[in-house]
Amino acid sequence: MGPPPVAFFFFLFLIFIFSPFCFNVTSSSPTHSSSFSQFSGDQEDASVIVENFTYSPYSQNRKTHQHQQAFAAPISLPQFTFNSTDPTDPSTHSTMCNKAGSNPNRVVLPTNVTPSHYTLTITPDLNEFTFTGYVEIDLTIHEATKTVKLNTKDLTIKTTSIEVDGKSYEPVSTDHDEHHDTTTFTFDTDLSKGAAILRIRYDGILSDKMAGFYRSSYKDAEGNTKYMGVTQFEATDARRAFPCWDEPAAKATYTISLVVPTELVALSNMPVSSVTQVEPEQKTVNFEKTPIMSTYLVAWAVGEFEYIETTTTKLEKPVTCRVYTLPGLKEQGRFALEITPKVLEYFSEIFGTAYPLPKLDHLAVPDFDAGAMENWGLVTYRTVALLFDEKTSDLRFKEQVAVTVAHEIAHQWFGNLVTMEWWDHLWLNEGFATWVGTLAVDHLFPEWDTWSTFVVDDMQRGIGLDSLRSSHPIEVPVNDPHEIHQIFDAISYSKGASVIRMLSNWLTVDVFLAGIRRYLKKHEYENATTDDLWNALSEESKIDVREFMNTWTRVIGIPILNVTETDGLVTVEQHRFLSTNDVKAEEDETIWWVPLGVHPKPASIVDPNQTLKSRSLSFEIPEGAYLFNKHYSGVFRTNYPPSTIKRIGKAILEGSDLVGLSDRAGLVADIASLSKSGHTATSNFLDLVQYYKNEEAYVVWELLANRVGEIASIFADDERINQGIKHFQRNLVDRMVSKLGWEFPEGEDYLTSRLRNVILRSAGRAGHEATVAEAKRRFALFVSDPAHDSILHPSIRQTAFEIVLSQGGEEEFRHVLKYFHAAPKQDQQVIALLALGFVQQPELIAEVQALAISESVRPQDIFYVLAGLSANPASRRPTWEWVKANWTTLANRYKSSMSMLGACVKYPLSQSSDASLIKEVKEFFADKDTKDFQRALDQALEGLDINSAWVAREQQGLSEWLSANNY
Ligand code: BES
Numbered sequence: 001m002g003p004p005p006v007a008f009f010f011f012l013f014l015i016f017i018f019s020p021f022c023f024n025v026t027s028s029s030p031t032h033s034s035s036f037s038q039f040s041g042d043q044e045d046a047s048v049i050v051e052n053f054t055y056s057p058y059s060q061n062r063k064t065h066q067h068q069q070a071f072a073a074p075i076s077l078p079q080f081t082f083n084s085t086d087p088t089d090p091s092t093h094s095t096m097c098n099k100a101g102s103n104p105n106r107v108v109l110p111t112n113v114t115p116s117h118y119t120l121t122i123t124p125d126l127n128e129f130t131f132t133g134y135v136e137i138d139l140t141i142h143e144a145t146k147t148v149k150l151n152t153k154d155l156t157i158k159t160t161s162i163e164v165d166g167k168s169y170e171p172v173s174t175d176h177d178e179h180h181d182t183t184t185f186t187f188d189t190d191l192s193k194g195a196a197i198l199r200i201r202y203d204g205i206l207s208d209k210m211a212g213f214y215r216s217s218y219k220d221a222e223g224n225t226k227y228m229g230v231t232q233f234e235a236t237d238a239r240r241a242f243p244c245w246d247e248p249a250a251k252a253t254y255t256i257s258l259v260v261p262t263e264l265v266a267l268s269n270m271p272v273s274s275v276t277q278v279e280p281e282q283k284t285v286n287f288e289k290t291p292i293m294s295t296y297l298v299a300w301a302v303g304e305f306e307y308i309e310t311t312t313t314k315l316e317k318p319v320t321c322r323v324y325t326l327p328g329l330k331e332q333g334r335f336a337l338e339i340t341p342k343v344l345e346y347f348s349e350i351f352g353t354a355y356p357l358p359k360l361d362h363l364a365v366p367d368f369d370a371g372a373m374e375n376w377g378l379v380t381y382r383t384v385a386l387l388f389d390e391k392t393s394d395l396r397f398k399e400q401v402a403v404t405v406a407h408e409i410a411h412q413w414f415g416n417l418v419t420m421e422w423w424d425h426l427w428l429n430e431g432f433a434t435w436v437g438t439l440a441v442d443h444l445f446p447e448w449d450t451w452s453t454f455v456v457d458d459m460q461r462g463i464g465l466d467s468l469r470s471s472h473p474i475e476v477p478v479n480d481p482h483e484i485h486q487i488f489d490a491i492s493y494s495k496g497a498s499v500i501r502m503l504s505n506w507l508t509v510d511v512f513l514a515g516i517r518r519y520l521k522k523h524e525y526e527n528a529t530t531d532d533l534w535n536a537l538s539e540e541s542k543i544d545v546r547e548f549m550n551t552w553t554r555v556i557g558i559p560i561l562n563v564t565e566t567d568g569l570v571t572v573e574q575h576r577f578l579s580t581n582d583v584k585a586e587e588d589e590t591i592w593w594v595p596l597g598v599h600p601k602p603a604s605i606v607d608p609n610q611t612l613k614s615r616s617l618s619f620e621i622p623e624g625a626y627l628f629n630k631h632y633s634g635v636f637r638t639n640y641p642p643s644t645i646k647r648i649g650k651a652i653l654e655g656s657d658l659v660g661l662s663d664r665a666g667l668v669a670d671i672a673s674l675s676k677s678g679h680t681a682t683s684n685f686l687d688l689v690q691y692y693k694n695e696e697a698y699v700v701w702e703l704l705a706n707r708v709g710e711i712a713s714i715f716a717d718d719e720r721i722n723q724g725i726k727h728f729q730r731n732l733v734d735r736m737v738s739k740l741g742w743e744f745p746e747g748e749d750y751l752t753s754r755l756r757n758v759i760l761r762s763a764g765r766a767g768h769e770a771t772v773a774e775a776k777r778r779f780a781l782f783v784s785d786p787a788h789d790s791i792l793h794p795s796i797r798q799t800a801f802e803i804v805l806s807q808g809g810e811e812e813f814r815h816v817l818k819y820f821h822a823a824p825k826q827d828q829q830v831i832a833l834l835a836l837g838f839v840q841q842p843e844l845i846a847e848v849q850a851l852a853i854s855e856s857v858r859p860q861d862i863f864y865v866l867a868g869l870s871a872n873p874a875s876r877r878p879t880w881e882w883v884k885a886n887w888t889t890l891a892n893r894y895k896s897s898m899s900m901l902g903a904c905v906k907y908p909l910s911q912s913s914d915a916s917l918i919k920e921v922k923e924f925f926a927d928k929d930t931k932d933f934q935r936a937l938d939q940a941l942e943g944l945d946i947n948s949a950w951v952a953r954e955q956q957g958l959s960e961w962l963s964a965n966n967y
């Protein structure tokens with residue numbers, strides 16, 4: 001099993017390149033058919049026995065490590081102790097183990113032996129890229145047994161012994177199962193029931209695969225390449241760092257020690273308890289014991305770190321907060337540091353439980369596959385998701401940092417304190433953290449309109465993916481851990497967060513949060529399921545939450561509400577929505593519970609939540625304009641008749657209060673999607689757009705610009721339509737281009753700054769003359785002299801790069817490339833990579849493709865390059881050819897990061913409308929093993945189908961509309 005997928009982080013950047021809706025990259029789908037059922041049967045029985053296993057008193061008397069014994073007395077630091085029920089005492093918590101009873105196909109470890117405490121010493125060698133480990137695991141043997149089976153991967157076991165009843169035994173055989181990442185120790189005598197200690201010495205590899213305990217490289221001030229070491233364990237890579245029961249329900253406590261060069265900093269989940277000098281150049285850093293927790297949340301790191309620090313002020317026990325970075329970068333952590341105590345205090349309050357650890361560190365890691373990881377007390381980040389420089393960073397990274405920090409801190413409760421019982425419930429972790437992270441950002445920065453951004457970004461991503469046949473239900477059984485990767489996608493994150501938002505509005509946010517407090521209290525330091533959450537919310541609200549939610553989390557897809565007006569009645573009818581607009585009767589059997597949100601509320605609907613629980617419903621036509629899905633709270637598309645759209649359009653034009661910010665954005669999103677799927681004519685969408693003449697809001701403009709731009713992009717091969725739409729687009733943005741200009745006035749509000757970029761990017765892509773000329777002028781000044789740096793504000797730089805490159809300038813290309821190579825900061829590299837794909841000449845396109853897999857681009861960053869190359873009509877076809885020609889290289893390079901490989905397939909095809917590609921793609925993959933990225937492949941093919949059908953269907957109607965409207 002490979003490292004974690006880049007997961008969701010892809011998405012967060014796509015909106016700067018693509019329309020957020022036509023494009024949904026998901027993680028890959030390693031669907032190993034699970035004929036593996038050796039654990040069914042007796043395992044179910046065992047799991048009953050161990051429900052409440054007891055903590056071994058034996059473990060408290062165990063000998064200290066050899067390291068500790070051998071050296072001078074530790075330098076003691078103040079120790080932190082937990083109060084209330086002791087979270088470090090597994091006997092007070094009903095953990096363990098995987099109740100495979102609920103699903104006999106789950107591939108899980110046997111539960112005859114369970115761990116309660118790990119004492120772990122790791123000695124990394126940052127020169128040889130290896131480490132040695134020594135672990136003592138306190139176990140409970142629930143039934144006499146000759147075998148002990150646990151997870152390991154890429155570890156070389158050197159010695160093993162088990163101590164039972166004061167006697168030590170060595171295994172007669174040690175068997176590794178490579179497919180299941182397990183090692184089984186077999187003893188020649190029965191190990192008797194009760195407490196035991198398993199002791200293992202082993203070696204591991206400090207790989208560059210961004211999984212397990214791995215190395216990450218950086219250049220020091222003199223330009224020498226150096227390395228740091230860091231862990232990434234979710235979902236199943238703790239087993240690459242130490243032998244363990246690597247399942248979320250196998251909670252245990254940990255005492256970790258790192259033996260490292262004296263000059264380096266060692267970090268872990270808990271604060272340092274003591275440091276012992278081993279030799280002049282080596283020290284052992286011992287960390288305090290953790291609370292009871294899952295293996296995937298254990299973390300440590302070692303390197304030349306520096307930090308900045310603050311503490312909470314409102315919590316009874318102050319929490320020390322630090323941002324750690326490589327040398328010279330710590331000041332860029334200032335923004336993340338400033339918000340950390342505020343987020344901790346906010347969550348401590350709304351979750352009704354204080355953050356339980358004495359410290360919370362954030363660490364920026366240059367090589368990082370995902371966006372960030374919520375390790376308890378030591379959160380790790382991709383550099384661009386944590387560091388931000390007010391002077392040199394594109395402003396959008398600031399919101400990105402806030403969202404990421406809030407999301408990961410939310411997991412400290414939701415995920416870390418209460419953990420999903422098994423990966424089936426992953427959506428609960430990720431969907432909830434996404435929702436509550438947004439709640440926190442909105443609390444801290446109300447001026448950012450974060451919830452409207454949520455409607456435009458997350459919700460559209462979730463709905464967009466769920467409108468494909470190749471989607472999946474939110475709650476999806478995960479049998480084999482090999483399948484986990486496929487669900488780190490827009491369904492778990494974005495649809496998950498969207499249905500939680502819908503539910504929280506249905507119950508009211510106050511009642512919802514009271515239910516969350518109840519859930520957290522009841523399951524703290526334990527594991528829970530989706531049903532446990534529904535129970536807590538139902539108890540709190542006295543409403544059957546499960547009934548409402550089952551249609552949203554257990555069924556694939558989302559509904560479309562078809563609205564008609566006849567005989568004085570509005571009738572609304574729900575069906576499954578598919579972007580291919582070809583739903584079959586057997587796919588259309590679900591009746592969702594839909595909160596209609598009709599506004600103004602019709603008198604004949606008495607339910608305050610207006611919940612539609614049947615196929616259809618009618619009410620009297622209200623006087624004047626009315627809306628469905630007020631605040632865009634419900635997760636569905638509304639298909640109004642053109643006359644109704646017109647009425648709403650007029651209300652928008654008049655600036656009526658009826659249609660708020662999210663409503664205006666939601667309407668554009670819905671009608672654009674419905675015109676793409678063919679539920680309504682694309683001309684209806686263009687008609688609607690004309691009602692937004694007075695629009696000034698950033699989120700609405702993001703949608704308008706992207707969705708109109710999407711038409712130009714998908715119809716790129718039809719010269720008439722492409723040109724006509726670009727003309728329409730130029731007209732649309734012209735007023736705002738003049739209004740906003742290229743300068744960023746001192747003290748300007750955040751949303752206006754963001755808006756400027758959306759407008760100029762849209763204008764540039766549409767060939768707006770004044771914009772193109774100004775981009776060229778400013779770019780020339782920018783490269784002529786470093787003193788002109790401010791001529792291209794960091795928040796507009798990527799757009800300017802993109803415009804000059806799309807105009808075909810070779811010289812400009814050399815400059816942007818130089819900027820990329822020389823950029824001292826990762827966020828500056830990212831904006832260059834995103835822009836480089838817009839080059840026009842075939843030889844430059846080839847150069848950018850080669851760059852994507854060169855030493856200069858970290859493997860984690862390939863998708864930035866691919867995103868540009870795929871949005872650019874001139875390079876998307878050549879990039880698909882390039883992917884085919886380089887398939888073996890790409891497949892080898894990303895064999896352990898299948899979501900990247902999936903992206904390599906999906907990106908270049910995503911905006912193409914060439915139906916002949918469908919056959920070509922199928923033929924190309926016919927003789928290849930696609931199971932690890934099958935979902936991405938299916939989605940790419942479905943996308944081609946949708947795009948090509950759109951073009952075929954609308955070619956005539958669109959050109960007629962454009963001509964009739966003088967475009
Ligand atoms: N738990 C995830 C990180 C993760 C994802 C680990 C997939 C292993 C596999 C983390 O909480 C997360 O969701 N990170 C996001 C960023 C976030 C701001 C949405 C990510 O990495 O994309």
Ligand code: ZN
Nearest residue numbers: 407429430433
């Ligand atoms: Zn998360």
